[in-house]
Structures are given as structure tokens and as C-alpha cells.
Amino acid sequence: MTISVDPLQASLEAAAPTTRCRILATAERFFREIGYQKTTVADIAKTLGMSPANVYRFFDSKKAINEAVVERVTREVEALIAGIAVAPGLSADQRVAEIIRELHRDCIERCKDNPRIHEMVEAAMSESWGVCRHHIDRIGAALERVVTDGVRSGEFQVEDPAITAACLHVAITRYCHPVLVSQYPNAPAPPIDAMIAFLLRALHEPARNDAPSKAREPAESI
Amino acid sequence: MTISVDPLQASLEAAAPTTRCRILATAERFFREIGYQKTTVADIAKTLGMSPANVYRFFDSKKAINEAVVERVTREVEALIAGIAVAPGLSADQRVAEIIRELHRDCIERCKDNPRIHEMVEAAMSESWGVCRHHIDRIGAALERVVTDGVRSGEFQVEDPAITAACLHVAITRYCHPVLVSQYPNAPAPPIDAMIAFLLRALHEPARNDAPSKAREPAESI
Numbered sequence: 001m002t003i004s005v006d007p008l009q010a011s012l013e014a015a016a017p018t019t020r021c022r023i024l025a026t027a028e029r030f031f032r033e034i035g036y037q038k039t040t041v042a043d044i045a046k047t048l049g050m051s052p053a054n055v056y057r058f059f060d061s062k063k064a065i066n067e068a069v070v071e072r073v074t075r076e077v078e079a080l081i082a083g084i085a086v087a088p089g090l091s092a093d094q095r096v097a098e099i100i101r102e103l104h105r106d107c108i109e110r111c112k113d114n115p116r117i118h119e120m121v122e123a124a125m126s127e128s129w130g131v132c133r134h135h136i137d138r139i140g141a142a143l144e145r146v147v148t149d150g151v152r153s154g155e156f157q158v159e160d161p162a163i164t165a166a167c168l169h170v171a172i173t174r175y176c177h178p179v180l181v182s183q184y185p186n187a188p189a190p191p192i193d194a195m196i197a198f199l200l201r202a203l204h205e206p207a208r209n210d211a212p213s214k215a216r217e218p219a220e221s222i
Numbered sequence: 223m224t225i226s227v228d229p230l231q232a233s234l235e236a237a238a239p240t241t242r243c244r245i246l247a248t249a250e251r252f253f254r255e256i257g258y259q260k261t262t263v264a265d266i267a268k269t270l271g272m273s274p275a276n277v278y279r280f281f282d283s284k285k286a287i288n289e290a291v292v293e294r295v296t297r298e299v300e301a302l303i304a305g306i307a308v309a310p311g312l313s314a315d316q317r318v319a320e321i322i323r324e325l326h327r328d329c330i331e332r333c334k335d336n337p338r339i340h341e342m343v344e345a346a347m348s349e350s351w352g353v354c355r356h357h358i359d360r361i362g363a364a365l366e367r368v369v370t371d372g373v374r375s376g377e378f379q380v381e382d383p384a385i386t387a388a389c390l391h392v393a394i395t396r397y398c399h400p401v402l403v404s405q406y407p408n409a410p411a412p413p414i415d416a417m418i419a420f421l422l423r424a425l426h427e428p429a430r431n432d433a434p435s436k437a438r439e440p441a442e443s444i
Binding site: 129177189 | 347351354355358359362385386388389390392393394395396399401402405406408409410411412416417420421423424
């Protein structure tokens with residue numbers, strides 16, 4: 001059996017990762033400089049000296065380009081957080097604290113200092129929720145890893161590490177949600193270190209059996 | 223000294239509270255039915271059988287009408303929460319739990335079930351931050367009251383009730399922020415009761431002295 005290779009196709013495929021990366025790098029630069037809404041696929045193509053049709057060979061739509069850019073940007077912080085989650089020489093407390101500080105720092109840097117980035121993230125949040133959800137899940141997995149480690153080592157005393165990690169994650173929304181950090185910077189919030197100290201207390205106290213009874217119907221869970 | 227009274231002016235002033243209320247009630251109905259953006263002062267005036275100029279006698283602008291409507295709406299939940307904060311026969315734990323459940327239920331009801339309300343709230347958030355800030359502060363004061371009571375009764379063990387209440391408040395952002403609840407309902411979050419149980423643990427554990435040292439520069443506080 002012989003396989004016929006189209007030389008043009010082969011050369012296109014060899015160039016693909018590079019061209020793909022160049023498109024993404026250019027798109028990200030445009031999104032940062034003039035914003036997601038104003039950027040067109042034609043702008044990106046022109047800057048790279050190629051036709052829009054060639055860009056569409058790699059990405060179906062501007063939305064698909066944005067998804068890839070957002071994924072590239074979020075992967076960086078995910079790698080950082082995953083590294084802290086298994087960092088040797090740090091207690092579970094220290095790892096939780098460091099993860100929260102880094103998530104907050106990253107969000108402040110990306111959003112507050114560069115309002116156009118928010119536009120890109122907001123487009124992803126309304127058009128490509130899957131990308132955002134994956135990011136949230138990966139950060140959640142890192143937090144769960146640390147809480148589970150802390151329980152194993154006896155540092156933390158919680159009944160359900162997965163639920164506890166989810167509570168911890170959702171409790172820091174104000175400090176790490178791009179919409180809140182960029183759009184409502186004046187909303188009151190305690191300093192991040194006070195918040196970390198508060199949350200760490202919840203990881204140490206043994207579960208009590210006298211949980212308050214509900215005075216009314218349970219609130220709808222979200 | 224005699225004071226001359228203009229009979230027309232006197233009659234206008236006597237009618238003022240009623241007219242003001244009618245304008246607000248009509249505006250709120252328009253905001254709920256066709257949305258804040260599409261509502262005009264002319265619509266409101268026409269429905270009430272008065273001239274736009276007469277509406278402007280009571281409110282400077284549509285923004286001012288929205289501020290008053292939002293204030294009226296938020297006062298209801300503030301009164302409810304203030305009542306729970308001093309409810310006799312409930313432990314501090316139960317009051318914290320009930321306040322969080324009610325804030326969440328109120329937010330879900332107002333925003334998720336009626337997307338147009340979000341438009342009104344969003345307008346207030348971008349144009350009239352002061353109104354939103356007052357609401358946040360009033361809810362924060364109720365939480366601080368409960369935490370302080372809990373410390374006094376020995377139920378809670380925290381060093382600084384004000385900071386602790388602020389941490390508690392900011393930790394429930396995901397459940398009570400109109401933008402998050404209405405715009406990102408699919409963002410993951412543990413059930414509200416799991417979150418309440420998690421947060422109550424932080425109120426009981428005595429402060430520890432071995433707070434984790436910072437491995438890097440402190441994150442910028444917001």
C-alpha cells in the first residue's frame with residue numbers, strides 16, 4: 001500500500017503550528033491594543049501579510065481565535081497555580097494562601113491595568129463559556145489537591161475536601177473574577193491577607209454537629 | 223413678620239409625596255416590563271397623564287428616577303436583613319445562616335426570574351455607584367451586628383468582628399451579586415447550605431498564631 005503525499009498540503013501542515021501561533025500572537029496584540037470588538041480578521045491577516053481566507057484555514061471565526069487566545073493566557077496562570085499546589089517545602093496553609101494571592105495578583109494585573117483585556121475575557125464569557133469553565137475547573141482542581149493533601153497530613157480537618165475546596169474557591173470570587181475586579185474596583189473588600197486568614201480558619205475547625213437548623217425552606221442552590 | 227403662601231405652590235407641595243410615589247411606581251413597572259434603556263421620561267409622564275416637565279419637577283433625570291427605584295427595592299431586603307440581625311430566639315449562627323439565605327433568595331428572585339431588573343441594577347452600578355455602596359454598607363452593618371453579638375455571647379471567637387463580618391460578606395459575593403447571579407448562572411458554586419456551613423466554621427475557630435508567612439510580596443489589596 002502506498003500513500004500519496006500532496007507536497008503543498010505537507011508543507012502547509014508543517015507550517016501550521018507556526019502560522020497558528022503567529023495568528024494568535026497578532027490577535028492578542030490587537031485585542032490588547034484596540035480591543036476585541038474593533039479587531040477584525042482582516043486586520044490580523046493584513047499584519048501577517050496573508051489573506052483572511054488563510055486565517056480562516058486555521059480558525060473558523062474570530063470567536064475561535066479569541067477562545068485560543070484566552071486559553072493561552074489562562075494556561076499561564078493555571079501552570080503557576082498547579083505548581084504552587086504541589087510545591088515542596090510549603091505547608092498546606094501556605095499553599096492555599098499563595099494560590100489565592102497569585103490568583104488575585106494575576107487578575108488585578110490582567111484586568112485593572114489593561115481594561116481592553118476585559119473586553120476579550122467578557123467576549124469569552126458570553127460567547128465561549130466552555131473555555132472559562134475549563135479554567136475555573138483547573139483552578140478548582142489545584143485547590144482540591146491542596147485541601148486533600150492538608151487533610152491527609154492532618155493539617156486540615158474537613159469532612160469533604162471536594163466541597164470544602166469548592167467553597168474556598170467561590171469565597172474568593174470578589175478577588176479573582178475579571179468582571180468584579182475590572183468593573184467594580186470600588187466595591188468594598190477586606191485586604192486579601194485578612195480574607196486568607198479568615199478562610200484558613202474554616203479549614204482547621206473540626207466539623208460541628210450542631211449546624212443551625214433552617215428556619216425556612218432551603219434557598220435554591222445555584 | 224408675615225409669610226405669604228402661594229396657594230398653587232402649597233397644593234403642589236402637598237401632592238408631592240403622592241406624585242413622587244406614583245412616578246416611581248410607574249417607572250419601576252416600565253423598567254420591569256420593557257427595561258431601563260427603552261423607558262423614557264416621556265413614557266412615564268404619558269402613563270400618568272402629566273407632562274415630562276412635571277416629572278422633571280420631582281426628578282432631575284432618568285438616572286435620578288432609577289436611583290430612587292433601586293433604593294426603594296433595596297430598602298425592602300435591607301429591612302428584612304436588619305430584622306433577622308436582631309431576631310430574638312435565634313443563635314448568632316442561625317442569624318448568619320438566615321441572612322445569607324435571604325440575600326441569596328432575594329438576588330435569585332429579583333435577577334434570575336426577571337432579567338430586565340438586571341438592566342436597572344446595572345445602570346445603577348455604572349451611573350449611581352453611591353446607591354449601590356449604601357446598600358452594601360447597610361447589609362454589612364447587619365452582618366457586623368450579628369458577628370459582634372456572637373462574640374459577646376461567646377458563640378463566636380474572632381479577634382476583629384468588623385473585619386470578620388467584611389470577610390463573611392465578601393465571601394458570599396457569588397451568591398448575592400446581581401451581575402454574577404444573573405449573567406453567569408452556570409458558573410460552578412457549591413449549594414448555599416454547604417457554603418454557609420463552611421463560613422460558620424471560620425467564626426468558631428480561635429485565631430491561631432502560626433499564620434502562614436508570605437512567600438512573596440503581599441498582593442495589592444483591593
